[in-house]
Amino acid sequence: MSVEVDVLLQEAKESIEAAQNYRSELQQRLHGLNQARKQVRGSSGQAREALRRHFSELQTAATRLLTERLTTLLAEVDAIEAESVKPLDDCQSLIEHGVGQADELLREGEAALRCGLGEKEDKLGSFTKKAMHIQLDSLPEVPALVDVPCVSAQLDDSLLGLLRDRVSRHGSVSSHPPVQIEELQERPGGILVRWCKVDEDFAAADYRLQHRRSGSGGSQYEDSYIGRDCEFLVLHLDPHTDYLFRVCARGEGRTEWSPWSIPQTGYTTLAPHEWCPGTEGYILSSRRNIALRNDSSQSRCPVLYSNAPTYFCGQTLTFKISAAGPVDRRDSLGVCVDSEKGAESLQRDQAVCISTNEFFETFYQTITFIPMNEGGNFKLRVTIGSGNREVVFDWLVDQAVDCLFFGCSFVHSGWKVLVF
16 A cells, blocks of 8 residues: 555544544534523523412412402491491481371371360360370481581502502513522532622622532422622532532612522532541530530640541641630640541641640631642641631641641630531
């Protein structure tokens, strides 16, 4: 086979490979396009359903409220009418009774006038006595029209205008939520979630972060954080398990939350930090991430180590002091290369720690280690943060270190430490 044929064959193979790669890239883009179309159509359908459901509920509630108000006003009219008509009915009965007596008296008088002379004196005397008994000069008082109720309904025509104005501004439709998740970083037993505003015109007062286990049909989103910060560390997550995260915001002076961001999937491969159980002088929480010093020993300062070297260089290790006891110069928090048994304090070789005097003023301590190798010397660049202060220095170690134990040691009881 000639050289030219070999060249052509090689070019053909390269063209075929390039075409395959091109087709693969186009198929991936086509898949992404289908996902985008699915999101647009799916979210539009959900928005339509939400609008129909919401306004249907409003219509039902508004009809119920109007009906209840109408029933109340009609009941008031009925009460006024019944209360006002009763004395008029009583007066009418009295007048009608008087008319009946007058009719009867007239009939007797006319009969007395028509009777014969022998009976006339008796009948006229009886008629006169009866007329005096009836008191023909006494008439019941009939109230004037101005003294009886004239029921009317006062209706404020401005309600319809106010309702029209509020309804015209009720609800909104947006093509993009004002806030989106920016970054998901795995942490031991958790995920650090960061988000940011994508609508610069939206003035956010609070943010709301939720998460749930992915792929669980019955799993519901639960609140992880509500506040003004733009990041939050979600703890107590199972390693190697997908979780969905979403965030929304609430505008200044508003009560309703904005639409949710596009859910993002994250997971952690790192086991959660745990204190080692069984250490004398310490009580651990059920998740073993909180340690409480529960007795005092003036002669010794027992060291509580992590259950395993779960801190990997490059990560941030955080201690939170949730309760403090009496201070001793041997008290300390930090990390170490090994978990030396029987140590009287964490202040020893192959360890970097913070003394009580250094962390007593703040309840949060963060430590970050960056491995470095210069000229055959192994060292770790250590960054310790305490409140608004930060200290950076190099820690020389005997050999390359990828992971470290963490630990604490306190002389007196009352100290309570959370690690994450």
